[in-house]
Amino acid sequence: MAQADLPAVMKARSAGFARLWGYSVGFYGVWLAHIGRQTGLLERIAHRPVSVDELVSATKMHPPAVQAWCSAAIAYGLVSEKKDKKMYLKPEMKIMLLDRKNPDYLGGQFSYLALRSLEYGAFQDLFRLGRTREMSYTLGAIEQATDWDHYSFLTAIRRDKKMSRLLSQGCRLLDVGCGTGSLLAKMCAEYPKSSFVGIDPCDKAVAAARKIAKGKPIKIIKQAGESMVFENEFDIVYLGESLYAARDKQKVVSNCRHALEKGGTIAIVEGLLPESRLHGDDSRLIMGMQLDFALQGYRFMTKKEVARLLAKFSRVRFKALGGSVYLVTAIK
Numbered sequence: 001m002a003q004a005d006l007p008a009v010m011k012a013r014s015a016g017f018a019r020l021w022g023y024s025v026g027f028y029g030v031w032l033a034h035i036g037r038q039t040g041l042l043e044r045i046a047h048r049p050v051s052v053d054e055l056v057s058a059t060k061m062h063p064p065a066v067q068a069w070c071s072a073a074i075a076y077g078l079v080s081e082k083k084d085k086k087m088y089l090k091p092e093m094k095i096m097l098l099d100r101k102n103p104d105y106l107g108g109q110f111s112y113l114a115l116r117s118l119e120y121g122a123f124q125d126l127f128r129l130g131r132t133r134e135m136s137y138t139l140g141a142i143e144q145a146t147d148w149d150h151y152s153f154l155t156a157i158r159r160d161k162k163m164s165r166l167l168s169q170g171c172r173l174l175d176v177g178c179g180t181g182s183l184l185a186k187m188c189a190e191y192p193k194s195s196f197v198g199i200d201p202c203d204k205a206v207a208a209a210r211k212i213a214k215g216k217p218i219k220i221i222k223q224a225g226e227s228m229v230f231e232n233e234f235d236i237v238y239l240g241e242s243l244y245a246a247r248d249k250q251k252v253v254s255n256c257r258h259a260l261e262k263g264g265t266i267a268i269v270e271g272l273l274p275e276s277r278l279h280g281d282d283s284r285l286i287m288g289m290q291l292d293f294a295l296q297g298y299r300f301m302t303k304k305e306v307a308r309l310l311a312k313f314s315r316v317r318f319k320a321l322g323g324s325v326y327l328v329t330a331i332k
């Protein structure tokens, strides 16, 4: 929150105070966005301008809850209000809150944060007993967050002559840690001549991925990256926010190398920590998210660590996708 946005009584206080105050406001901003998405209220307001009463009667939801949400969403600038009291979404808000394919989409991130926070009662056990909590409890949260990664990866592929030519002509792609298979479904729709294999060790994720894969050229195998035994079978191996979760990362990367044909590409999408402690505001989200990862028994890697894992590959490239997320590519 900028100093200018603060009530007069707080303007006299320090910039540090303003920053901390903003954290409390941000907490509700995240929940307002998530509730608006989850209940479909944002979708309805985006569809056409509507008054609070019309929203209540159309949704049949609990009137005091809808009224409180509308009043807060207007105060927080998520939703705007016309003179006739009808609410609407500015085009920029529509993009940031609802447009999954847009690079400025933040809605999924808000929903991830809100859904993950439902697990945060477990921090007590982490700090007292060192007990971590598997992320498979929150597959829905992960799907919300990785949607953005998927569309960023698809955009990066379209700009990469070699990968887009291969996929358009028809090639084989392996997705290591494919989760619920939602990237594979998107890729299959865009590159119908290619065929896909997804592996994941999590039962729940594999069951969901198999449903998505039904009737498509997508094979799903329940397996960890450490135990795959593919040999020269793929043109592209993709790891989307999964390498951090592997217990033996070097083994996974080495298995990915075996799985690739000579000249094939490994593509890793991961959130990476800044190397130095002198990072700016850009890195603040990932710095905070370290707590979320610690709860799951994981930690973010740095660019140096990823480069070390890829020592046997050539042409290692890091492309910043935004929000501390990188696309790392390298050639076998």
Ligand SMILES: C[S@@+](CC[C@H](N)C(=O)[O-])C[C@H]1O[C@@H](n2cnc3c(N)ncnc32)[C@H](O)[C@@H]1O
Pocket (backbone or CB within 6 Å): 142, 143, 146, 149, 176, 177, 178, 179, 180, 181, 182, 183, 199, 200, 201, 202, 205, 223, 224, 225, 226, 239, 240, 241, 242, 243, 245, 246, 247, 252
């Ligand atoms: C954050 S999810 C990402 C899922 C998917 N790649 C996506 O982008 O939607 C991380 C996935 O990595 C999987 N995973 C964990 N350990 C793994 C391992 N050792 N090898 C392969 N996948 C693993 C998890 O089961 C989970 O589905």
